[in-house]
Amino acid sequence: MNKLFEQELKVVNIGLKLFKETLDKQNVKSVHVDWRPPLFTDDKAMSIIKSNADKIEAANKQALQKILNSKPFIVGMGKALDVIPGMKKNLLLHAGPPVTWDKMCGPMRGAVIGALIYEGIADTPEKAEQVAASGQIEFSPCHEHSAVGPMAGIVSPSMPVFILQNEEYSNKAYCTMNEGLGKVLRYGAFSGDVIERLKWMENILYPSLKRAIEKIGKIDLKNIIAQALQMGDEVHNRNRAATSLLYRTLAPSVIQTTDDKEIAANVLEFINRNDHFFLNLSMGASKISLDAARNIGHSSIVVVMARNGTEFGVQLSGTGDQWFTGPSPVPDALFFTGFTKEDANPDIGDSSITETNGLGGFAIAASPAIVQFVGGTTKDAINYTLKMYEITAAENNIYKIPYLNFRGTPTGIDVIKVVEKNILPFIDTGVAHKNAGIGQIGAGVLSAPSEPFVKAIIGLSERIRKQE
Amino acid sequence: MNIIGIIKKGEYYDSISIMLIAKKVAEYDGVLDSAVVMGTKENKSVLTSSGLMTPDIQPAGEMDLIVALKLKEGIDSKNVLSKIDEIFKATNKSDDGENFTPQSIDSALNVLPDANMAMISVAGRYAGDVAMQSLRRGLHVMLFSDNVPIEKEIELKKFAREKNLFVMGPDCGTAIINGVPLAFANVVNRGNIGIVAASGTGLQEVSCLISNAGCGISQAIGTGGRDVKKEVGGIMFIEGIKALAADPNTDVILLVSKPPATEVVEKIISVVRGIQKPVIGVFLGASPELLRGSNIHQALTLEEAASLSVAYSKKENASAVADVLKKREAEIIKMAKEEVVKLSPAQKYLRALYSGGTFCDEAQLLCQNVLGEVYSNIPFGSSKKLKDSWKSEKHTILDLGDDEFTVGKPHPMIDYSTRNKRILAEAENPETAVILLDIVLGYGSNMNPLAEIIPIIKEVKEITTQQKRYLPIVCSVTGTDKDPQNRTALVTALEAEGMKVMESNAAASRLAVSIINHL
Numbered sequence: 001m002n003k004l005f006e007q008e009l010k011v012v013n014i015g016l017k018l019f020k021e022t023l024d025k026q027n028v029k030s031v032h033v034d035w036r037p038p039l040f041t042d043d044k045a046m047s048i049i050k051s052n053a054d055k056i057e058a059a060n061k062q063a064l065q066k067i068l069n070s071k072p073f074i075v076g077m078g079k080a081l082d083v084i085p086g087m088k089k090n091l092l093l094h095a096g097p098p099v100t101w102d103k104m105c106g107p108m109r110g111a112v113i114g115a116l117i118y119e120g121i122a123d124t125p126e127k128a129e130q131v132a133a134s135g136q137i138e139f140s141p142c143h144e145h146s147a148v149g150p151m152a153g154i155v156s157p158s159m160p161v162f163i164l165q166n167e168e169y170s171n172k173a174y175c176t177m178n179e180g181l182g183k184v185l186r187y188g189a190f191s192g193d194v195i196e197r198l199k200w201m202e203n204i205l206y207p208s209l210k211r212a213i214e215k216i217g218k219i220d221l222k223n224i225i226a227q228a229l230q231m232g233d234e235v236h237n238r239n240r241a242a243t244s245l246l247y248r249t250l251a252p253s254v255i256q257t258t259d260d261k262e263i264a265a266n267v268l269e270f271i272n273r274n275d276h277f278f279l280n281l282s283m284g285a286s287k288i289s290l291d292a293a294r295n296i297g298h299s300s301i302v303v304v305m306a307r308n309g310t311e312f313g314v315q316l317s318g319t320g321d322q323w324f325t326g327p328s329p330v331p332d333a334l335f336f337t338g339f340t341k342e343d344a345n346p347d348i349g350d351s352s353i354t355e356t357n358g359l360g361g362f363a364i365a366a367s368p369a370i371v372q373f374v375g376g377t378t379k380d381a382i383n384y385t386l387k388m389y390e391i392t393a394a395e396n397n398i399y400k401i402p403y404l405n406f407r408g409t410p411t412g413i414d415v416i417k418v419v420e421k422n423i424l425p426f427i428d429t430g431v432a433h434k435n436a437g438i439g440q441i442g443a444g445v446l447s448a449p450s451e452p453f454v455k456a457i458i459g460l461s462e463r464i465r466k467q468e
Numbered sequence: 469m470n471i472i473g474i475i476k477k478g479e480y481y482d483s484i485s486i487m488l489i490a491k492k493v494a495e496y497d498g499v500l501d502s503a504v505v506m507g508t509k510e511n512k513s514v515l516t517s518s519g520l521m522t523p524d525i526q527p528a529g530e531m532d533l534i535v536a537l538k539l540k541e542g543i544d545s546k547n548v549l550s551k552i553d554e555i556f557k558a559t560n561k562s563d564d565g566e567n568f569t570p571q572s573i574d575s576a577l578n579v580l581p582d583a584n585m586a587m588i589s590v591a592g593r594y595a596g597d598v599a600m601q602s603l604r605r606g607l608h609v610m611l612f613s614d615n616v617p618i619e620k621e622i623e624l625k626k627f628a629r630e631k632n633l634f635v636m637g638p639d640c641g642t643a644i645i646n647g648v649p650l651a652f653a654n655v656v657n658r659g660n661i662g663i664v665a666a667s668g669t670g671l672q673e674v675s676c677l678i679s680n681a682g683c684g685i686s687q688a689i690g691t692g693g694r695d696v697k698k699e700v701g702g703i704m705f706i707e708g709i710k711a712l713a714a715d716p717n718t719d720v721i722l723l724v725s726k727p728p729a730t731e732v733v734e735k736i737i738s739v740v741r742g743i744q745k746p747v748i749g750v751f752l753g754a755s756p757e758l759l760r761g762s763n764i765h766q767a768l769t770l771e772e773a774a775s776l777s778v779a780y781s782k783k784e785n786a787s788a789v790a791d792v793l794k795k796r797e798a799e800i801i802k803m804a805k806e807e808v809v810k811l812s813p814a815q816k817y818l819r820a821l822y823s824g825g826t827f828c829d830e831a832q833l834l835c836q837n838v839l840g841e842v843y844s845n846i847p848f849g850s851s852k853k854l855k856d857s858w859k860s861e862k863h864t865i866l867d868l869g870d871d872e873f874t875v876g877k878p879h880p881m882i883d884y885s886t887r888n889k890r891i892l893a894e895a896e897n898p899e900t901a902v903i904l905l906d907i908v909l910g911y912g913s914n915m916n917p918l919a920e921i922i923p924i925i926k927e928v929k930e931i932t933t934q935q936k937r938y939l940p941i942v943c944s945v946t947g948t949d950k951d952p953q954n955r956t957a958l959v960t961a962l963e964a965e966g967m968k969v970m971e972s973n974a975a976a977s978r979l980a981v982s983i984i985n986h987l
Contacts, residue, residue, distance in 0.1 A: 001632050001711040004608055005687060007584055009646045012576045012607060014598055015589030018488075019612070019651055022911040025952075028648050030587075031580040034569040037594050379567075386568040390575055421572050 036422040040454045045461040049416060052298060052464050056318075056416070059299035063317045064394045064412045067301075067357065070289035071167040074219040074281065077210040081157035084145050084174050088157070092116075093142045095153025095350045096308025097323040100139065101132050105309035107188025107345050110436030111152030112137075114190030118198050119156050125190060125437075141313075143304050144321070146291065147174040148283045148350040151186035151432055152309070159198075160206035164221070164284045166292055173288035175281065177201055177209070180274040186349075187432045187439040208267045212253035219249055221285040224278070225359065226398050229409070234367040235282035236351055236360030237428040237443055242278035247271050283350060286357035293317050297467065300460055301393060302413040305356045305425060305448060309348030309432070314452040316415060319459050326451025333431045333444025334373060343441055345434040352427045352448075358396045358411030361426040361445060362388045366401045366409070373428065373444050378403075384426050384445075385410065391417040391425065415456045424448045472545045473515075473525035475507065476533040476556070486533070491878045492555050493535070494885060498543035503876030507532040514875040536876075573601050587650060588637075589613055595638060596620035603628050603635070611637030611692070612651050618699050621692070625703040634711075635704055637692040641668030641912075644675060644688035652881070652912035655950035659684020661777050662718035664708035666691045666725035669824035670752070670770055672908060672946050674724055677774035677972055679948050680955075683781045686718040687711075696728030702735055709736065713743045720780040721747045722773060723764070726829065727754040737762040746780040748773050752829050753849055769830060771974035800975065803968070804982035810938040811901055811987065818842075818984050819894040820865040820904035820977075821887050823880035824946070827906045828867035831977040838981055839863050846870055860894065863984070865904075881913045884920035895928040895939055901987060902940050903928075904980040906973055907962075909947025909955060917953060918961050925965045940983060942968045944976040 011030040013020040020032040040046075049056065081087050092115055094108060104112065113128040116137070122128035131137060142149045149155055155176055164173040179197060183189040213219065224245045231241035251268055258264035271277045290303040299317035306313050311325040328346035335341070354360035364370075365385035368378045382403065388410040389395070395408030413425055424447040431442040490504040503520050505511040507528030515521045520536040528534050535552060539545060570576040577583060586602035588595055592615025599609045599616075603624065611624075616638035628635040636643050642653040644663075649655055654672055656679035663685060665671035675685050689708040696702050705725070712718045721743070728736065728751065740747045740763055749764040750773035759766040765786065767773035772793065779786045818839065822828040825846070832848040842850070845857040846867045854861060857872055868880040868887050880887050887905075894900045907917055914920060925941065932939045943962065947955040959969045970976035 001608075001634055001707065002714050003632075004584055004634070005646060005711070005715055005717070007646075009585055009648050010580055010583040011585045011587050011650075012573060012580065012583045012602070013587045013589075014573065014576075014602075015587075015613070018912065019587055019589060022651075023648070025911075026648060029580060029583075031576045031583065032569060033573060033576045034571050035590055035598070036571070037591065383568045387571060390571045423571055 039419045039422045039450050040457065042458065045458045048461040048465055049300075049457065055298045056300050059296050059318060060301050060393050060412070060414060063293040063296050063299045063301040066169065066293040067289050067412055068394065068397050069168050070292045072164050072173070072221045072285035072288045073167055074162050074213060074221060075165045076163040076213055077160055077206060078163055079157070080155050080159045080161050080174070083161060083163055084147055084155070086140070086145050088138070090136060091138045091140060091157070093140055093145055093147055093149065093153065093155035094308060095142060095149050095151065095348060096306045097311050097313025097325045098139075098141055099308040099310055103310050105345050105348065106434045106436045107348060107432040108152045108154075108309045110188025110190050111154040111185050113436065114185045114194055114198075115154045115156040117190060118185075118195050119158055141306070141308075142350055143287075143306055143315070145174070146172055146287070148280075148287045148353050149176060149186065150178070150279055150283065150351045151349040151430065152188055153350050154185060158202060160202055160210070162281060162284060164288050165218075166288045169292040171288060171291050173284045173291065175284035175287075177205060178274060178277045178280045180270075181276065181440065183439045187430075188436045189439040190437055204263060205267055205270060208254055208258050208263060209250070211257035212250050215253040215257050216249065219246070221281055222398055224249075225282055225285060226400070228278075229363060229366045229399055230402050232367055232369050234360050234363040234370070234428065235278065236354040237373060237430070238275075238367050238370050239278040239282065240275040242282060243271065243275055246278050246281070279351065282359060283353050286353040286359060289357055290353065295320055298464060300415045300457070302356055302415055302456075305352040305413075305427070306350045307347045307352065309345055312347065312449050312452055314415075314456050316456050316460055319456065319463055322459055324452045324455040324459055326449045326455070329446055329449050331429050331431055331444045331446040333429075333442040335431070335442035336440075339433070339441035343433050345432045347427070347429055347446055348432055349429070351429070355425055355427050356413060358392065358399055358409040361428045362392070362411070363399065363401060363409040364426070364428065365403055387423060388426060390421055391423050415453050415460065418453045419457050424450060424453070470539040470541060470543065470545065471520060471522055471537070472539065472549075473520065473522040473534060473536040474549065475525055475528045476535065488878065489555055490876055491883050493537070493552055494877070494883070496548060496551060498540045498548060499537055500540055501538040503534070503536045505534050505876040506530060507534050511875060514872070573598070573605060577605060584608060585610060585645065587612065589651075592616045592638070596624060599624050599635065600627070603631060603633055606631070606633070608634040609636065610643055610650055610690070611635060611640055613637070614639040618694060621694060622700055622703075625695075625700060629703055629707060634689065634707070636690045639694070640690035640692045642671050642688075643690040644685055646687070649911055652910060653688075654679070654910035654946070654948050655952075656948055657682075657684030658686065659781065660686055660717065660719040661722055661781050662686045662712035662715060662720070663688040663722045663724060664691065664705055664712065665689070665723075666693050666696045666705060666728070667752070667826045669826035669908065669946070670724040670750070672824075672910065673770045673826070673973060674722060674750075674774045674777070676946050676948050677771060678778055678781075680971070681774070681778045683778045686715060693726065696725050696732045698729035698731060702728060702732035705732070706735055706739055709739050709743070713745060719745055720777050721745055722777045723747065723749040723751075724770070724773065725751050727751045727758065733758065737764065740764050748776045748780070752826065753833055769834070769974035770826070771972035774972075796975065797978065800979050800982050801986070803979055804986050807902070807940045807968075807983050808986045810940075812937055814898045815901035815937065815939075816899050816987065817860075818863040818865070818902055818904060818980055819860055819900050820980065821890050821894070822865070822867050822906050823869055823887065824906050824908055825867050825869050827944075827973045828865055830973055831865050831904065834974065834977045835863065835865070835981055839984055845872065860897070866890070881908045884914065884917070888920065888924045891924050892927060892931070895931050898935065898937065900939060902942060902980045902983045904976060905941065905943035906976075907943055907945045907958070909945065909951040909953040909958070911952065913953070915952060918958060922961065922965060925962075925967060929966070940968060941966075942970065942976050942980045944970050944973040946973070
């Protein structure tokens, strides 16, 4: 104790900020902790978690190793029905945790209507709704089929998809091609031009890209993402650099493998004019990395965060296929002219898989160009990323942030840290209109809701208890 | 009357933030009474008894924040509520554009890797866990939070003792480590007197008196009041004494507490027996025989303890202290007599209104066997319990820092409003013969006490002049000239208003008692 009397007093102040201010006035070195009470204090669950801390830590280490070592590549393209495991003619995949037609939000219903028209199952929106409600059509989360989809995330049997392979662990993942901004299916629009574009993507874009990728062989997505982070993307709300890098990779082969110059030009122009073309691939790359870390007993690492526009769902590595859900919140956003928060649908889409993988909102410090989404200053963006280190298990070995002296992005959300520190994952997002058929009305950010994480930690503790 | 209440669901604020919010709310024009509290059962029952309960706030749970207001007739409640929202927003405001604020001890230690002290003021039910985390990372702990379960306190202190770390608290309001005043503490001289105290206000009083006498403090270690009880067994009190005994910069050791449990007293005596340095102990309320046969010099008041420490610190004759105090007693009696002649026959009673709990105890002690029936909300010694804390009876000595006065309001050292109302009530009463107050300065206390107290003193004068009475107001000011409020400036201003300002609470209490005695 007497050692303290010989040292310079340096204080960690936890709680009342007044005491920190007092220390500042006296020029005493101190740091203030913005402390909050834990999200959840059920003694039984927390004591199981605490008494298994060593096993959990070991499991998390293993999970992180798998996430960080994963090597996602594009290896080809195919039709959903032919390549996605479990895909059927009467099955539609959707974003987020499981949801039935009667619980689906407006934009997801809109996307279902659009997909049924696109598939030729219905010829009018009214008919499509009848079919969707009739029980003939099955719905299942993308995540349960090694797939991910942005916003409504609808994948129908005829849709072409990228095939991703994890060169390290040989698992696969699938994602559709991004349609662009404005009135698009993923935001729930289903008008004639939306369906027409989807048809063009199926009949023109897909064969051309498929041939180009076959010629290239495989495309290293990790490499593109790592470079894009150093070029101002966080690969969720900004994909401009990554899309450009992909374009540079694809262009020569598209030209070489497409006989019709006009088609080659249209294909490349479609990618060029859609800054978000890469989004689906950054999601797929994230999905394939996190899937590699599934089913590691005791692990408290989050492997899925996904929203269906009604609920927000979480899955953990240590709890198998179990979903932990709670109501999805409405994002704080910058709205396009003429729209307000009143018009906004609760958060929707599988794109929060990027945050789960240490990208998107977690890497917002890499993306000063979009700081207006997070409060306007680059400092805000940096603080958000710094905060996410509090709830993650590792710093990424490949994805780095220039401004933070190339510190690795915060990677591997640990649900125990989320609950104990009461810090919720920070997510970049687009905002859909709550009514079907209107489309995107803004973009912004939100904190994940607490309920799924609280349920997840209870779920993990129960599973550990049963194993003992 | 216009009473409104709102619930802010699931909003968490630490207790002092709530207090600061409450103070701002109470200051709004048109707000007659207000409370800002978490929706616990106890808080709700207090709201009910103070007439602030409404059906709207009845369903609040303990993680919900309640704002209850009594508004002047004709005040637009919407207006007030929107202003209150602004107060909350200002409190919630994140560090926009500022540097990152760590959210956990671990990330704080990334920022300040060689930190050695954790200052913890989070809500009591979490504070124990936060303190344990801090100890595990090798930090000493000052635990300001109260309502930490005693089992947790014992666990923390046993663990800390193993690791050679301090746990000051829980409910430790003040400490001075390496010359740095922590939490509610005064800026005092550094010197060769080391203090271990299980009483916050007691520590403030002795450290200020020592500093004002030209001596200084090496270290002042707070332990929290419960440390010297049987259950905790004086773990940190003993460790504190040992640390001061081993500290080359400490020549004199001063112990301050209410009477410890018998077994703790024995432990203290036995530890001190092996110490070569002079040790002074003031255990307020203990029998003067308590330390007989030990080598602890027992003092009966905080003032005497400080004076003895000063004498040893300066290597002066300690027996001279008694003479000085005796001489001062004669002066006090003279002062008292001068006051008494100005009083009218109906004026009979002492009304002491304290913000410091230890001062309230000390005053009751000094009345014991001198005045007749003494009443208090926190009876000490032979005092009796007040039936209704809001109504004085005969001689009344109040601790306004006690929970029943502070639920949903800041502590009276910060917010003078409750005490000010009470001062006026006592002044209106023709039986009041003398009002006794304490004013505590230093970090954490009200930064501008004059603005709070002077208008009330003037009002008292108006009331008594109108009623053709004279009412003496006696007070002590605990603080130093280095405190941000500056003691001398304050004393000068108070004396200019005719208040009798004494150098210590013991002296102020003696003067007040002496006035009554010479009626």
